Amino acid sequence: MPRQRRGSLVNSPTAPNARTSTSRLLDAMINTDRAAAASLVEQAMAEGIPPDRVITDLLDPALTRLGRLWGQETVSLAQTFVAAKIAEDILLRCLPEVGAAAPHNDPVVLGNIEDDFHSLGRRIVGSFLRAAGWDVHDLGNDVLAEDFVNKAVEVGASVIGASAMMQTTALNIRKLRDRIDARGLNGRLKLAVGGAVFNWRPDLVAEVGGDGTTTNASGADALLRRLHAEATGGAAP
């Protein structure tokens, strides 16, 4: 019989097992019930589950399962929006108590590319990345290529995430690719791209010079980990 970890959701004498808890948290996300999610977290912590375990054993698996559901086109933007809020709630509740065991905190720069003003997807991605431990620098809408690169250099980011909803604005990401290359940062500063148009036209990723994309917010962490590892030549955070 495998050994169970101390203070985890798995071996808590009173808390439901991890799979059940994850399912309940996922249910709260799907039912857009932020209060139920908060209650679940409070219950887990009251029963002695360490905050870092709440994140790794409860939140992470729920977000992963939500991502699968998104891939199956069975959850909506509203449900993803609530999931992002729940993730932020849990982080705000748990991170101050995690202390030295805090997530990796590597910087990433996000923004909607020049002329693009569809911010909601980017905001949700930012929430998911913060939940996964990234130090998110969100530059907002209508961000020029030069400003993306300057911020990435300033904060030491290895990845820029550029968002665009429509093809007309997505093509502006090409300017960002050119700016990264012109500054000699190719390979050391990776370019992740995302937004509705890339889901409809995956070939657009290569056309604008992107190094990778993800079809949903919950896949952003895995993408950025891969790109970070490629950029730094090391292990993913």
Next chain:
Amino acid sequence: MNAYERVMNTLQGLPTDRVPVFAVLGAYGGKLTGTDLRTLYSNADAWVAGQHAVQQAVGMDLVLATFDYSAIAEAFGGQVAWSDRQAPNVKSPGLRDVDAALAMPMPDPNRTARLPVILAATRRLAETYRERVPLFAAVPGPGALPSMVLGLEGWMETLLFDPPATLQMLEWTGRFFVDWSNALLEAGATGIIVTESIASAEMTPRRLFAERLLPHVRAMFSRVKGPMLFHHGGGRLAPVPAAALADCAAYTGLPCRVESVGLDHLLALLLEAESSATVRAGQEESP
């Protein structure tokens, strides 16, 4: 059979000579006439000339009133992002919360921002194409309209987490939906294309739409004095609110038919459906 007869027969489930066809060609009119996009979307003459050019070049079964949702956001105090490559967009919403919305005067279709320009273009197009080519105007649906005022994130936040404020906001923006739709109809629009994207499965779960938005959509539809086409906004239409559409049908005497298709299905449907013609809308742009 001209385009007007073809589309109206389609809406009433009557035979047609062929499937009505149209695409959303608004900005393309500017390209045909050599007009910059800011002028096209700010000047009634420019829009009318653009639609004339589209009709001459393509000859579709529909003429569009100015399709520019940023004008609505602007009327509520929002900022517009102008571009030389795409239709104007909402740069930032005018209001941050429901309290601020309730405190501002309701935009007047005949006076506020660019709304009168859109009405003027609608009148002129109606005079030209009356009973030859149907003239439709696109209006954001009652469930989506608050996002033009608060931004999509602000509206989602309200809709999901503040039911009392949601009701207040819907009631307030609902008045504009009715006023604006009726103003377009009075200006000569044949009907209103209601793009209720928030009803799609990609945007909201079915239960949420049915419980929090559908009653409002029904109430607003019953106050619009003309035909309405319910458009999916690019997504899978969740519970096509048949009950709400029935209200519309009862008012206009037209049996409303609704289908939701993606562009990838359009060609196949055009080929298959000669005897059951249905109006379908594609998307050139998403103001």
